[in-house]
Amino acid sequence: MPSQSLAGQWTLRQADATDSVPIAIPGDVHSALLAAGRIPDPYHGANERDIQWVGAREWIVERTIEVDAAVLAAPEVALTCACLDTLAEISVNGQVVGSAHNQHRIWRFPVKSALKPGVNRITVRFASVERAAAARAAQLxxxxxYSGNNTIPHLNLVRKAQCHGGWDWGIxxxxxxxxxxxxxxxxxxxRLDYVHTTQSHRPGACDVTVTAELHAPAAGRSELVVELAGKRVAVPAALVVGANSVSATVTIAQPRLWWPNGHGEQPLYDLRVAIADQRVERRIGLRTIELINRPDDVGISMVFRVNGRDIFCKGANWIPSDALPARQEAHxxxxxxxxxxxxxxxxxxWGGGQFEGDAFYRMCDERGLLVWHDLMFACSLYPADPAFLADVRAEVVHQVKRLRDHACIALWCGDNECVGALGWYPESRKSRDRYVIAWDRLNQALGAAVAEADPTRVFWPSSPCSGPGDFSDAWHDDTKGDMHYWDVWHGGKGFxxxxxxxxRFCSEFGYQSFPSLETVRTYCPDEQLNITSPAMEHHQKNAGGNTKINEMFARYFRMPVGFAETLWLSQLQQALAIKIGVEYWRRSMPVCMGTLYWQLNDNWPVASWSSIEYGGRWKQLHHHARRFYQPVIALAVQTEREVELWAVNDGPAPAAARL
Known part of the structure; x- marks a missing residue:
């Protein structure tokens, strides 16, 4: 299949202007304006306020190309866009060929009739999501x-990363x-749309069934060729008009199994698939994964079992690595x-962010990092009308089919905190049944889409969640499901x-700290090096956050005497808080079988719950995590009457210890 990349330098201009600046594609408008000197650094001081006009305008991104002869000669030609963010109208040579309205979907527009020999102009016109959201809200x-974390009203009505409108850690x-x-x-x-695999493990062998999904404009014949683990299998394919699915199975003897980090190696097999003059190459890991969610003496278990071994999951929550999309992959x-x-x-x-690019999941495969994957809904209520459900169904089917072959993917989760959100807003408290029905209708649609696209993995309805069909309080019931425990930070309790x-599994808990002095200096002028200064307050997005950090000092420490000391002590305090929680829950195995603290990273320099600052510098928490997450740890715990000594081992082999 002939293909021509359109990546490279395009031009960017406001829809009502003629002057333009260069924009690198893939890329984003803010990064291009910043590079051209049209906006100040949005991360410095309170410059965030001065660039809000960008999201309220319409923008045109375009370029001219000479289409390759092989592409032009093909009977069918599609313009394929893996991510358009978000509301876009696409034209070729002045002819509108399609529109997009969902950041999380792939878009394929037929353009054969619009192309011509010689120079062609591709134009993408982006509308303002901010204005569109307000217009949609007026029609409800x-x-x-919508979440109070957003500064952009009604962002829940548009299929876009919810944190783009701000969050309690984000610009x-x-x-x-x-x-x-x-x-x-x-x-x-x-046209080859998807390739995915299904594994069937048995003693001494693994049967890998490879499926190619195609769209055919006319009936015809082809051949599916699969190369895997030194074997080659060819299967004839009779194609019908429209959707087609063709499969072939390869048996691998004595497969080398993929393991999570700390439990073994991460061997990856090269897979090559060819059909209808198209080829796909990827690397797959062979493993089994189960979620053990059964009644026990405590309540209902929540255990990830990989290759027959119960895994204590140790980790953190991931948010988009940069608020400027053009910078994300570099982190x-x-x-x-x-x-x-x-x-x-x-x-x-996390569900308020985005599905990441392919390279992200390849990196997780290579490093043995399991991924609990939320679908992209967070902290809001959402529509459940037929058009919205159809849109998100297409979104989920695409993303799950795209990602399901990654060994790292452990579970698909419906949303972040949307069950809890049913009790947060006056409207839903007053008419709870209406909003419960809407949430359930959406969640059932998401579950059905996941089941269609990836029947090999569990769909977990929400996080936190006590289990399918259970609307009980997963913030405070520790006997079942996954828990978000925020009584320390938001509730003001001691460590x-x-x-x-x-x-049973704590998928969120956290405590804030300030960034290091080195990072603070990247956004804060010298004359404002004070935690109550305008710049420092602007880089604290959680209401009252700086006060909470300061007040907790009085419980555990003496008050620091200077600005640098305040930053340093805040990080020590954060590390102490998370260390206490993790160590207690690790020694509670097998009752508790997972701790994912909030959060691993930041998307700009800010006071937050992260263990790694924007730019990659480790906070003290991350240094402590390297200790409290090591496979074998010794603990001394002060109780009312005695000191308890514990040794904890969650590794793959027994360990000797002397206390």
Whole structure:
């Protein structure tokens, strides 16, 4: 299949202007304006306020190209866009060929009739999400409450990363752009849309069934060829008009199994698939994974079992690595290496962010990092009308099929805290049944989409969640499901409160600290090096956060005497808090079988719950995590009457200890 990348330099201008600046594609509008000197650094001081006009405007991104002869000669040509963020109208040579309205979907527009020999102009016009969200809200029959973390109202009505509108750790920067692959694809017999595998393990062997999904414009014949583990299998394929699915099975004797970090190696097999003049190459890991969610003496277990071994999951929550999409991928390897260095074996891709690019999941495969993957809904209520459900169904089917072959993916979760959100807003408290029905309708649609696209993994309805069909309080019931325990930070309790609960799996808990002095100096002028200064307050997005940090000093320490000492002590205090929780829950095995603290990383320099500052510098918490997450640890715990001595081992082999 002939294909022509459209990556490279395009031009960017406001829709009502003629002057333009260069923009690198894949890339985003803010990064291009920053590079051209049209906006100040949004991360410095309070410059965030001065760049809000960008998200309120319409923008045009365009370029001219000479289409390759092979592409132009193909019977069918599609313009394929892996990520358009978000509301876009696409034209070729002045002819509108399609529109997009969902950041998380792939878009394929037929453009054969619009192309011509010689120079062609590709134009993408982006509308303002901010204005569109307000317009949609005005048309609602009843309100759909949105998260107070957003500074952009009604962002829950648009399928876009929810944290782009700001969060309680994040800048409000309404990213716009073509942020992933964009290309022209020519094809004749069929278009290959997806390739995915299913593994069937038995003693001494693994049967890998490889399935190719194609769209054929006309009936015809082809051949599916699969190469895996030194074997080659060819299967004839009779294609019909429209959707086609063709499969072949390869048996691997004595397979080398993929393990989470700390439990074994991560061997990856090269897979090559060819059909209808198209080829796909990827690397797959062979392993089994189960979620053991059964009644026991405490309540209901929550255990990830990999290759028959119960795994205590140690890790943190992942947010987008930069508020500027053009910078994100450059952070991934360093952040994930840091997770591995701290003995983590799982990260949670949080539902207020985004599905990451392919390279992110390859890196997780290579490092043995399991991924608890939320779908992209967070802290809000959402529509459940047929059009919205159809849109998110297409989104989820695409993303799950795209990612399901990664060994790292452990679980698909419906949302972040949307069950809890049913009790947060006056509208849903007043008319709870209406909003419960809407949440359930959406969640059932998400579960059905996951079951269709990846029947090999569990769909967990929400996080936190007591289990399918259970609407009980997963913030405080520690006998079942996954728990978000926020009584220490948001509730103001002391660190010992972590020892008052034994979650089956704690997927969120955290405590804030300031960044280091080196990082603070990147955004704060020297004359404002004070935690109550305008710049420092602006880089604290959680209401009252700086006060909470300061007040907790009085419980555990003497008050620091200077600014640098305040930053340093805040990080020590944060590390102490998380250490107390993790160590108690690790010695509670097998009742508790996972701790994912909030959060691993930042998307800009800010006071937050992260263990790694924006730019990659480790906070004290991450240094401590390297100790409290190591496979074998010794603990001394002061109780009312005695000191308890514990040795904890969650590694793959027995360990000797002397206390």
């Amino acid at each position: 029959a009843h309100p759909v409450p 409000s920067l309404m990213a716009i752009g073509i942020t992933d692959d964009i290309r022209l694809d020519g094809y004749a017999a069929a 991934w390897a360093g952040l994930l290496d840091s997770a591995v260095s701290a003995h983590m074996n799982m990260i949670r891709v 010992d409160a972590y020892r008052s609960v034994r979650p």
